[in-house]
Amino acid sequence: MTAREALREAARRIPPRDAALLVDQALGMGPHGVYREPQRALDAHARRWLARAVAARARGVPLAYLRGWREFHGHVFRVSPRVLVPRPESEHLVEAALAWIDAGIEVTVAELGVGSGAVLASILRMRPRARGIGSDVDPGALAVARRNFRALGLAGRVTLLAGDLTAPLVARGLRVPLLIMNPPYVPTAALAADPLLAPEPRVALDGGVDGLDFYRRLRREAPRVVRPGGHLVVELGDGQRPQVQAILGELGPVRVSRDLAGVERVMVVEIGHAL
Ligand SMILES: C[S@@+](CC[C@H](N)C(=O)[O-])C[C@H]1O[C@@H](n2cnc3c(N)ncnc32)[C@H](O)[C@@H]1O
Structure with a gap:
């Protein structure tokens, strides 16, 4: 499965912006990675992580918990x-x-x-x-x-x-x-x-x-x-x-x-x- 396919599938369950951020996180890519490298392949581990994260996001778990970090006042903080x-x-x-x-x-x-x-x-x-x-x-x-x-x-x-x-x-x-x-x-x-x-x-x-x-x-x-x-x-x-x-x-x-x-x-x- 490519990043683009993963994004399309995730965006059926959660807002497209959240889906893109989670695909980036699954692939360990920086911001907009999914758009820069849409053909990048997700391995089995990344696919499993993404499926769990999308399900959790659909249940209302904050993106910051799923990604493990949040930006605040110009710095990245683990959460x-x-x-x-x-x-x-x-x-x-x-x-x-x-x-x-x-x-x-x-x-x-x-x-x-x-x-x-x-x-x-x-x-x-x-x-x-x-x-x-x-x-x-x-x-x-x-x-x-x-x-x-x-x-x-x-x-x-x-x-x-x-x-x-x-x-x-x-x-x-x-x-x-x-x-x-x-x-x-x-x-x-x-x-x-x-x-x-x-x-x-x-x-x-x-x-x-x-x-x-x-x-x-x-x-x-x-x-x-x-x-x-x-x-x-x-x-x-x-x-x-x-x-x-x-x-x-x-x-x-x-x-x-x-x-x-x-x-x-x-x-x-x-x-x-x-x-
Ligand atoms: C609204 S959060 C603020 C967290 C952080 N300072 C921020 O602004 O993002 C309130 C914090 O107070 C802590 N807290 C709640 N009751 C407390 C108490 N009785 N004594 C000390 N800390 C407490 C919570 O664990 C939580 O971390």
Whole structure:
């Protein structure tokens, strides 16, 4: 079977663009490989892999899990079903954090819920003098993050800690000037009703009944790990800005910025000195 024939067959079950990307992956070819070398033959192994991947894609498994990687902020990150697939809108979280890190200064940035590591790694790549602390409740996610930091040459600048929200930092007496998080923020019922989200880890998405559990926890816990006068930078779900501002506004002045789609996506909170 040639690449062109494989593409035609796959495109009967899934969208043509997805089919082309999976054929490229099956053949170990770069982007558009199937169009550049349509006569390339698939061996038995590639055919088996492709058949399984097409069936999984038809069931709604994200392309990133099938290919094993996703591009984010100009870098390639390994992903597995243990981590959330990094979303384009989270690049805005990266940009918001970068605005608070002076390029020439040695500074430590902590990310809670580091997942694949895409957000923290993108920040560290842009700020060569910064160091990172990444924590996650799921050791499986940390294993993925570790591989990504290593692949990007960042292993020596990052400490990865397993544990519940701020607990691993508190246990080590760590305080940082910049704390970031893209928390699970999907309301539980919305998560259950959305089959597109089913393949991704529930622990990465479920924000409790109203989706705001983690913002409430951050209100209580962030002052324990952010230095007075430091900043907390969080991603917001679509439409959550008023509620999150009511919660985190108790910590200090907030600023909100919009993503490219115009959604109020990132909130920066200055942690007050009196807390
Ligand atoms: C929305 S995902 C963000 C992943 C990654 N930072 C990104 O932006 O692509 C939330 C992450 O928080 C982690 N998480 C969930 N509950 C947690 C908790 N109680 N303590 C620490 N991390 C938690 C999940 O495992 C997941 O990796």
